[in-house]
Amino acid sequence: MENKENCANCPMHLECGGKNVELVKRLADKMITEEEAYFVSELFKALSDMTRVRILFCLLGGEMCVCDIQELVGVTQSAVSHQLRTLKQAGLVKYRREGKSLYYSIADGHVSTMLATGLEHISE
Amino acid sequence: MENKENCANCPMHLECGGKNVELVKRLADKMITEEEAYFVSELFKALSDMTRVRILFCLLGGEMCVCDIQELVGVTQSAVSHQLRTLKQAGLVKYRREGKSLYYSIADGHVSTMLATGLEHISE
DNA sequence: AAAACATATGAGCACTTGTTCATATGTTAT
DNA sequence: ATAACATATGAACAAGTGCTCATATGTTTT
Numbered sequence: 001m002e003n004k005e006n007c008a009n010c011p012m013h014l015e016c017g018g019k020n021v022e023l024v025k026r027l028a029d030k031m032i033t034e035e036e037a038y039f040v041s042e043l044f045k046a047l048s049d050m051t052r053v054r055i056l057f058c059l060l061g062g063e064m065c066v067c068d069i070q071e072l073v074g075v076t077q078s079a080v081s082h083q084l085r086t087l088k089q090a091g092l093v094k095y096r097r098e099g100k101s102l103y104y105s106i107a108d109g110h111v112s113t114m115l116a117t118g119l120e121h122i123s124e
Numbered sequence: 125m126e127n128k129e130n131c132a133n134c135p136m137h138l139e140c141g142g143k144n145v146e147l148v149k150r151l152a153d154k155m156i157t158e159e160e161a162y163f164v165s166e167l168f169k170a171l172s173d174m175t176r177v178r179i180l181f182c183l184l185g186g187e188m189c190v191c192d193i194q195e196l197v198g199v200t201q202s203a204v205s206h207q208l209r210t211l212k213q214a215g216l217v218k219y220r221r222e223g224k225s226l227y228y229s230i231a232d233g234h235v236s237t238m239l240a241t242g243l244e245h246i247s248e
Numbered sequence: 249a250a251a252a253c254a255t256a257t258g259a260g261c262a263c264t265t266g267t268t269c270a271t272a273t274g275t276t277a278t
Numbered sequence: 279a280t281a282a283c284a285t286a287t288g289a290a291c292a293a294g295t296g297c298t299c300a301t302a303t304g305t306t307t308t
């Protein structure tokens with residue numbers, strides 16, 4: 001197990017050996033790609049802020065405009081708008097225009113699944 | 125709808141009105157508490173880093189020691205250890221000692237559920 | 249066209265985060 | 279007891295994040 005941390009010739013460090021070589025070799029192929037890992041982490045990053053979580057929980061109750069979210073969450077209009085942008089970019093919310101207002105809503109079922117699982121996890 | 129952004133006497137801004145007053149009033153009681161929102165966001169924060177996501181995907185393949193994770197993910201021992209600490213504090217992984225090595229594994233079913241849902245979400 | 253309204257956006261700043269380097273802790277072998 | 283190994287930890291620093299303030303954009307009303 002030499003040169004473990006600086007192994008230019010074996011990207012997955014398979015040549016230089018490890019504690020559990022068989023497992024490591026078997027998993028190396030099935031590993032998540034760097035690109036996938038990046039997108040998944042970006043997705044969860046969008047869920048990693050208290051204000052954004054509260055906004056999403058509002059929207060679980062039904063579609064509503066920025067102004068209503070602002071009432072429920074109790075932060076400035078600018079803050080809500082910036083956070084909605086982040087949630088939009090992560091594909092967690094969508095919106096439609098009606099007159100002067102924009103009505104935001106949860107983008108799809110994955111969002112509520114993740115939030116529900118997260119809530120379950122913390123209550124243990 | 126006056127004094128909307130500086131409403132000292134109505135914490136949930138129910139008195140000062142909003143676009144969709146009925147919905148807002150109905151949801152105000154059911155809203156996630158600040159404490160819950162904080163813990164949920166902290167949980168997702170633990171999932172919001174690429175290296176940590178890759179570590180968790182390793183562990184989905186079975187329990188393994190720090191050294192093996194280091195091989196698969198290809199970062200320094202110190203970095204892996206620091207990230208495992210974060211994952212441990214979030215209740216996402218656990219470990220057992222066997223001789224000199226510590227064997228880490230996924231803490232419970234919620235973790236794989238969240239990762240799976242996250243992966244589904246990004247592939248759309 | 250002008251005013252009022254609803255929301256978005258950019259710059260700036262305090263705060264947080266992930267990594268690295270050096271070192272400490274704990275375990276086994278000699 | 280000493281050395282070697284496996285992992286953890288603290289300090290420090292660059293990079294990123296969320297908020298606020300001021301202002302811009304788009305829509306409706308007058």
